[in-house]
Amino acid sequence: MKPSGIQLVQAGSQQRRIVIVGATSAIAEHCTRLWIRHGAADLILIGRNDKRLRRVADDLAVRSPASHIECLSVDFTDGAAIERAVATACTGGRPDIVLIAHGALPDQAVCQADLRACQDALTVNGVSPALFVEAFVSHMHNAGPASLVLIGSVAGDRGRQSNYVYGAAKGLLDRYAQGLRHRLALGGSALKVILVKPGPTATPMTAHLAAQGQPLAPVEAVARTIVSGVAQGRAVIYAPGKWRTIMLVIRCLPSIIFHRLKI
Amino acid sequence: MIPVRSWGRLSAGAHHVIPLHDPARVPHELQTHGPGIAYGNGRSYGDECLNPGGVLWHTARLDRLSYWNPDTGVLTCEAGVLLQDIQRRWAPQGWMLPVTPGTQLVTVGGAIANDVHGKNHHALGSFGDHVLRLWLARSNGELIECSPTQQPQWFAATVGGMGLTGVIVRAELQLRRVAGPWLDTETIPYGSLDEFFALADGSEADWEHTVGWIDCLAGSASSGMRGIFMRANPSAAIRGPMSQTKERYMPFTPPVSLVNRLTLKPFNAAYYYLQRRRAGRALQHYEPFSYPLDGLLEWNRMYGPQGFYQYQSVVPPHARLDATHVMLREIARSGEGSFLAVLKTFGQRSARGLLSFPRPGTTLALDFPNRGERTLRLFDRLDAIVLEAGGTLYPAKDARMPRRMFEAGYPRLHEFLPMRDAGMSSAMSRRLLGS
Numbered sequence: 001m002k003p004s005g006i007q008l009v010q011a012g013s014q015q016r017r018i019v020i021v022g023a024t025s026a027i028a029e030h031c032t033r034l035w036i037r038h039g040a041a042d043l044i045l046i047g048r049n050d051k052r053l054r055r056v057a058d059d060l061a062v063r064s065p066a067s068h069i070e071c072l073s074v075d076f077t078d079g080a081a082i083e084r085a086v087a088t089a090c091t092g093g094r095p096d097i098v099l100i101a102h103g104a105l106p107d108q109a110v111c112q113a114d115l116r117a118c119q120d121a122l123t124v125n126g127v128s129p130a131l132f133v134e135a136f137v138s139h140m141h142n143a144g145p146a147s148l149v150l151i152g153s154v155a156g157d158r159g160r161q162s163n164y165v166y167g168a169a170k171g172l173l174d175r176y177a178q179g180l181r182h183r184l185a186l187g188g189s190a191l192k193v194i195l196v197k198p199g200p201t202a203t204p205m206t207a208h209l210a211a212q213g214q215p216l217a218p219v220e221a222v223a224r225t226i227v228s229g230v231a232q233g234r235a236v237i238y239a240p241g242k243w244r245t246i247m248l249v250i251r252c253l254p255s256i257i258f259h260r261l262k263i
Numbered sequence: 264m265i266p267v268r269s270w271g272r273l274s275a276g277a278h279h280v281i282p283l284h285d286p287a288r289v290p291h292e293l294q295t296h297g298p299g300i301a302y303g304n305g306r307s308y309g310d311e312c313l314n315p316g317g318v319l320w321h322t323a324r325l326d327r328l329s330y331w332n333p334d335t336g337v338l339t340c341e342a343g344v345l346l347q348d349i350q351r352r353w354a355p356q357g358w359m360l361p362v363t364p365g366t367q368l369v370t371v372g373g374a375i376a377n378d379v380h381g382k383n384h385h386a387l388g389s390f391g392d393h394v395l396r397l398w399l400a401r402s403n404g405e406l407i408e409c410s411p412t413q414q415p416q417w418f419a420a421t422v423g424g425m426g427l428t429g430v431i432v433r434a435e436l437q438l439r440r441v442a443g444p445w446l447d448t449e450t451i452p453y454g455s456l457d458e459f460f461a462l463a464d465g466s467e468a469d470w471e472h473t474v475g476w477i478d479c480l481a482g483s484a485s486s487g488m489r490g491i492f493m494r495a496n497p498s499a500a501i502r503g504p505m506s507q508t509k510e511r512y513m514p515f516t517p518p519v520s521l522v523n524r525l526t527l528k529p530f531n532a533a534y535y536y537l538q539r540r541r542a543g544r545a546l547q548h549y550e551p552f553s554y555p556l557d558g559l560l561e562w563n564r565m566y567g568p569q570g571f572y573q574y575q576s577v578v579p580p581h582a583r584l585d586a587t588h589v590m591l592r593e594i595a596r597s598g599e600g601s602f603l604a605v606l607k608t609f610g611q612r613s614a615r616g617l618l619s620f621p622r623p624g625t626t627l628a629l630d631f632p633n634r635g636e637r638t639l640r641l642f643d644r645l646d647a648i649v650l651e652a653g654g655t656l657y658p659a660k661d662a663r664m665p666r667r668m669f670e671a672g673y674p675r676l677h678e679f680l681p682m683r684d685a686g687m688s689s690a691m692s693r694r695l696l697g698s
Binding site for chain 2: 212
């Protein structure tokens with residue numbers, strides 16, 4: 001079954017170019033659905049698993065038959081492969097939006113006991129997205145206005161005993177985005193680097209948290225917050241917005257109190 | 264384990280909820296966990312989608328559209344897609360689902376598993392009549408592809424099969440051509456059951472949608488009763504009123520039911536007079552006509568923390584006048600009352616599923632706030648009337664019918680049982696099938 005919507009569009013079309021890294025992640029998928037609802041786009045979906053990418057691409061093609069969709073599978077831990085994938089994604093023209101959304105919520109206890117698991121978690125959640133950003137910036141920094149959107153996490157705002165491996169990796173992205181914004185501002189670039197910090201969201205990645213009864217935000221609502229924040233060009237987007245206040249309090253707690261909390 | 268409710272909010276038992284997100288992995292998930300039951304958008308009213316203490320396979324993330332043929336109107340999608348997604352995506356382009364229930368906030372899988380019907384049942388049949396093919400995951404790891412002609416026994420058991428033949432992962436649906444999203448509607452007040460049936464029968468040939476609202480309390484006050492009959496046809500109009508897109512929420516659960524003895528009579532009277540003022544013909548968008556309650560999300564909270572029951576029966580054509588009359592009198596006498604009383608004739612159509620609810624006759628749907636024993640005692644008396652008339656109840660709405668009533672109303676149950684998946688179990692299946 002070949003979806004009717006996947007077709008080539010003629011060169012020089014005025015459609016927005018959108019690149020999604022980690023396109024099978026639930027948050028990314030819902031952001032993409034919202035973006036194509038506003039109008040057809042040239043989409044490049046980057047992921048690890050070709051079959052799963054295909055499913056997402058088929059869905060998007062049915063939703064937006066006028067969109068042109070390409071899939072690219074890549075090893076997220078290989079810097080050279082990332083460089084090639086990003087170069088391929090940018091050959092057809094400068095992207096208007098890049099969303100870097102891949103990640104995997106590790107088990108903190110396993111990371112503490114097994115350093116290979118710890119290394120994998122730090123790599124896939126921190127190093128790999130940072131390499132993607134760096135590669136995209138080199139292709140995009142001196143072109144016109146565009147948005148480079150990174151999915152971080154509220155977990156990156158302050159290290160906590162329950163998930164500091166994931167938090168540290170996401171915190172890395174926070175510093176990386178900060179530094180890039182500094183560099184781009186000095187260079188007079190119109191490229192915006194946007195860091196999204198979702199709170200716990202109902203996605204396949206957090207299924208075990210849902211099973212433990214932890215309240216999770218619906219992924220559709222998180223995606224709506226992200227898409228409208230990107231349209232407004234905000235540097236940091238908390239999704240849902242209440243996490244801005246919650247994390248402000250958590251960041252400001254003095255250690256003497258913080259260290260007594262089992263969070 | 265997390266608390267999960269169905270639409271009636273009668274219970275909030277703890278469930279082990281397993282989200283399904285990859286159709287290819289569903290058979291494996293069913294093999295590893297369970298027994299359990301599929302849970303889509305939680306719109307069935309009673310215990311059909313619940314399995315307290317056990318597993319629920321949550322299908323909300325099986326929400327991909329897989330294939331669309333713009334020439335034939337055939338859509339293939341995963342089972343967790345909401346009917347609203349389909350309607351809103353394609354109605355502007357002149358394609359709609361042929362049959363939908365009174366809410367479009369149900370999943371495709373749920374619509375198949377209940378073989379849901381709509382106001383146009385007499386013309387277009389039930390949801391299952393427009394399913395071309397479906398893919399069913401079984402707890403033995405199998406994935407069965409079936410249609411009315413390919414492995415038809417699986418198809419007939421799964422359409423209306425209450426989720427008990429396996430988990431539906433994907434379906435191929437036939438959409439229908441429409442000129443636009445509008446309906447030519449007519450609203451007609453009526454003053455007796457005879458009048459209702461005359462209107463319903465007289466409209467069947469020329470009107471695709473027919474439905475009656477009935478004030479089930481007015482009968483006690485005088486010899487007469489009153490109601491509003493609504494009928495509609497797809498309109499050829501290419502311009503018309505748009506649907507209200509702003510969603511409103513019932514923001515909290517009130518400590519007591521807002522539907523009670525004090526409010527019911529004024530509610531019903533207000534609704535009657537409001538609708539009577541709108542009597543006559545009008546061009547309406549399909550959303551407010553077909554899904555009037557979708558405009559207030561979580562309206563089920565208005566029944567308070569005790570929740571509510573829906574009692575939906577069907578009685579055969581020959582018994583319809585007497586049985587409906589006696590039921591309404593019994594309700595009025597009990598002092599319990601229903602705000603949403605809906606009366607609809609099914610015409611002569613039978614449905615495809617072995618356990619499908621729609622059948623030739625008249626269906627009456629009533630909502631009652633849960634007032635414990637006294638509500639249940641009323642249902643026992645209504646059951647007796649329905650059974651006597653040779654009728655039955657709709658499992659999608661049910662939370663309490665006795666097993667013998669189910670067995671009496673579903674004569675093809677013995678054909679269904681061998682098709683059942685032993686790995687599928689719900690509170691309802693244990694109540695009505697013993698396991």
